[in-house]
Amino acid sequence: MEINITFSCQCGAFIDEAVYCDGPNVLAKSNAASLREYWKTLICDGCGKDYDTHILCTLSDTNVRIPNVVDLNFDVHDLFEEEDVAAEIESTHQLDVYRKVSTDVVSLLRHPYPQEVQATLNNMLFAQVVTAVEAYLSSSFISTVMNDDALIRRLIETDPELAKRQFSLKEIFTQWEGLKLLVARYLKDLIFHDLKKIKPMYLSVLDIDFGDVAWLFQAILIRHDCVHRNGFDKDGNQQEIKSETIIELVKQCTHLVADTENQLIARQET
Ligand SMILES: [Zn+2]
Structure with a gap:
């Protein structure tokens, strides 16, 4: 549980x-x-x-x-919140969602808002970009893996937590569909709470290497402050995220998403 x-x-x-x-x-x-x-x-x-x-x-x-x-x-x-997880497995709209959110963020940045709301707006936009890339990476991983039995097996064998879970042969043979949902649900929660885990998972299960994404993990830390501290530091000063910083983040995220998408498509074609 x-x-x-x-x-x-x-x-x-x-x-x-x-x-x-x-x-x-x-x-x-x-x-x-x-x-x-x-x-x-x-x-x-x-x-x-x-x-x-x-x-x-x-x-x-x-x-x-x-x-x-x-x-x-x-x-x-309960590990079986089936509807939610089943929808994730079947989803094919990850790229569309990412595109929509990232273009909206750029439009909002270009819109002339009063100076005094800019810091709060930028805070929200920064967090939104991180959430968008995170959702794309996690949802694409889940739907790709969960629709391919060989990949599910590879995941179960390579993931340290799942390997510990030791699925019995009985479970594997008689409860394959239930087991799939359990694994999908595990992935969804795991990745949601710790995006760092997604990089080694893409590599070990899908042979997709993100390369150096220190910038992404840094952005996740900043997002944490944007969300949990409303962008204020411990001393009560509002931390300003510059518009250029957000544009740069969108560029890096879009590059990562496009690259990942191409490799996922290439996989399907082989
Ligand atoms: Zn603490």
Whole structure:
């Protein structure tokens, strides 16, 4: 199962992480006997502080404990939110969506807005560009892999988390469709919460190398501040993102998207 955990760090940053665990012992004869405990470490992006997270799962309940955290919230997701994931597998509009959003961002930047709204607008636009490229990369990966059984197998074999999951032969032979949804859902959440993982995945599963995308990971960090701090730093100063910086980001993202799209098309043709 997947548990989405959110809380505020003492440094002011907001932590929003998905953790995975195998849940309770579903074969247990009583609720008490079904208890399984898991320990995970969550790390604050803002200050690097470690949070020891204790997860307790029984058949009737899931509980999360983190010492010294006051606003802890968590949501337990069943791994089978089928409609959502099935739509992602079938989607073919990733490129259209990216194109629409990136052209809209450029139009908005060119529009003459009053000077006093520019910093807030640029904040939103910067975050939107990062979200657009992220959505393209994750959705294209999911639909490409999930529509090809050989690629699913390659993913399961090469991904460290999925390899740990150890699918039984019985699951593979009798529950292939269900297993596919489970893998797709895992991918969606994993990538959503940590885009860094997508680069090695494209390489190991699809043989697509993004090259040096340090600029993208840097942009993701800046987006984090745009979203979680409204673009203000710890001292309350609004950080201005220049319009040229956003145009440059759009160019780099479009280049990455076009390159990836060409390689995905080339794959299909071979
Ligand atoms: Zn922190």
